[in-house]
Amino acid sequence: MxxxxxxxxxxxxxxxxxxxxxxxxxxxxxxSSRLFELIDQRMSLFIADRFGIDGISARALQKHYYRKHGTTLRGLMTVDGIDPHEFMDFVHEIDHGRITxxxxxxxxxxxxxxxxxxxxxxxxxxxxxxxxxxxxxxxxxxxxxxxxxxxxxxxxxxxxxxxxxxxxxxxxxxxxxxxxxxxxxxxxxxxxxxxxxxxxxxxxxxxxxxxxxxxxxxxxxxxxxxxxxxxxxxxxxx
Missing domain, CATH: 3.40.50.1000 (HAD superfamily/HAD-like)
Known part of the structure; x- marks a missing residue:
């Protein structure tokens, strides 16, 4: 177009x-490649593992931080003192094969x-x-x-x-x-x-x-x- x-x-x-x-x-x-979907899932997994909570609760916290702080990472840094490098390395450990x-x-x-x-x-x-x-x-x-x-x-x-x-x-x-x-x-x-x-x-x-x-x-x-x-x-x- x-x-x-x-x-x-x-x-x-x-x-x-x-x-x-x-x-x-x-x-x-x-x-439509759904690549960001993989990153999104890794964010939820990081939160669930770090705080020992279930997937639904992790997802809710992830979206709350996104809306309040601009990014999930910013919320994790501001509220929980998470190492940003550790978070970024984890969430971007994905298969890029979905992209052609x-x-x-x-x-x-x-x-x-x-x-x-x-x-x-x-x-x-x-x-x-x-x-x-x-x-x-x-x-x-x-x-x-x-x-x-x-x-x-x-x-x-x-x-x-x-x-x-x-x-x-x-x-x-x-x-x-x-x-x-x-x-x-x-x-x-x-x-x-x-x-x-x-x-x-x-x-x-x-x-x-x-x-x-x-x-x-x-x-x-x-x-x-x-x-x-x-x-x-x-x-x-x-």
Whole structure:
């Protein structure tokens, strides 16, 4: 599907974009792969094992922390003093075989003028594993993960500010691609062109059903259900 503006306001364009910033999970690969489902299950298992509680109770605590603290990890760190590295290593110990190579996406990303980055609430290792499975690992100039952000998650403004400073990116010349609308609020405020990547007709994860992630507001410049086609359209119209 070609790019669409999300509202009546004039969306920002890609004419001067020279830094292309991508979220990882459910953005660079479709939710239909169910990869994040495996991570989600590992989070519940970590909590159940650590606190000696049943799976239902662990799941409830996991979601409570997610909603209150922005990520399950942030809640575990703040409330329970959990070692974030231990948690991240555990939850990302998954089979990436659910992801298939995407040569068309790889070609579109490779053709983007300027630099390309991954900005994720996950780990560098997880991002590298996912990118390798898709066939795009060597196309990025940098990966900024939750550890680089001192384990402060998106959508906190400090995450984006640290990212921009670390890589020397000018926000007014950057575009941000995300599957969660509330993670685009700060990028848009900073001057980025924002894109919400949301699958059409897929059984998506619970995260995308939250009210705050509805397509609304001027912080979402464009919406697409096909990232590859979207990037190809950008390249065609630049």
């Amino acid at each position: 070609a790019p669409e503006p999300s509202s009546g306001a004039e969306p920002r364009s890609f004419k001067t974009v020279e830094a292309w910033i991508f979220d990882l999970d459910n953005t660079l690969y479709p939710p 190579a995407n040569p068309a996406l790889a070609l579109a990303i490779e053709r983007l003028p300027g630099k390309r980055f991954i900005l994720t609430n996950g780990s560098v290792k997880h991002a590298e594993d996912v990118a390798k499975a898709i066939g795009i690992r060597d196309l990025f100039d940098g990966i900024f993960d939750i550890a680089a952000a001192d384990f402060v998650p998106k959508p906190e403004s400090v995450v984006y500010e640290r990212f921009l400073a670390h890589f020397g990116v000018a926000p007014e010349r950057a575009a941000m691609f995300e599957d969660l609308a509330h993670n685009l609020i700060v990028p848009h405020q900073l001057g980025m062109t924002t894109v919400l990547v949301t699958p059409d007709g897929e059984d998506v994860s619970e995260r995308m059903r939250h009210a705050e992630d509805a397509v609304k507001g001027p912080h979402v410049d464009h919406v697409t259900d096909d990232l590859t086609a979207f990037l190809e359209e950008i390249l065609l119209n630049r």
